[in-house]
Amino acid sequence: MKERTDSVQPDRLEAYLDHQMSQPERQAFERVLESDAELRDQVQFQGNVDQALQKLFVPSVPGEELIASIRRATPSQPGAAVPVSIAGGKLWLMVRVVSATAAVLLVWGWVAWSVLDPAKPPPLNYALRPLAVVYQESVEQGFKPLWVCEDDRQFASTFLARQGQGLLLKPLPEGTQMVGLSYLNTVSRRTTTLMARVDGTPVMVFVDQVNWHRPPAAPSDSSGLHLYSKILGGVAIYELTPLDSPRVMDFLYPVDVPDPVDIPESVR
Secondary structure, X not given: OOOOHHHOOHHHHHHHHOOOOOHXXXXXXXXXXXXXXXXXXXXXXXXXXXXXXXXXXXXXXXXXXXXXXXXXXXXXXXXXXXEEEXXXXXXXXXXXXXXXXXXXXXXXXXXXXXXXXXXXXXXXXXXXXXXXXXXXXHHHOOOOOOEOOOOHHHHHHHHHHHHOOEEEEOOOOOOEEEEXXXXXXXXXXXXXXXXXXXXXXXXXXXXXXXXXXXXXXXXXXXXXXXEEEEEEOOEEEEEEEOOOOOOOHHHEEEXXXXXXXXXXXXHO
């Protein structure tokens, strides 16, 4: 029987995002995550908020001077605990608010700008849809890419525009076919996904900047999928496949793109 989202306590959500679960606990939580869209939305939202708050507040224990300043600036009246995400866990500041409405608007306005501004690097906690779910959905929908590059220059320019590093594929062996590229909000919202077939079997390769992503969790044994990874310069590469070894990722190699072509806005 599937564990309901409303049975997942807030402290478990925080422990998952803060990497404070044991390996068995994390695996159990991610099994629920794979089948529960509502819980995935909660993880995405809380991850984005945590990352935004981390940038808003200095990631250190507040000193006596800061605490004294807060007390001087606010009258003594009931207030609410405000969670601030920092390395190592949650720091809870008891902030007594003079104008609760103004404070909420200020903080949430900043959070919305920080999270939604497309010009900023994506938050590390951004919405990690389980890779096995993405793979299954893609196969069920016909394994169709969003973007089919016309030539090597366009292919390399796509990765340059999205990951800051031009990439090309060496000639693929017989039986291995490049299908196209997609952007599926998996490792981060900037992930570029290479879709291929190996002897007819769908294979997905996820590429992201090393400093923009959180390594995805390995799929469960029941999915029948395997996850392989490598670092190539400034990009992280993950191959998700039902096969017993990676067949595509090792053919990617970095290249300079001195004269990149424009990539349509709809696929950036």
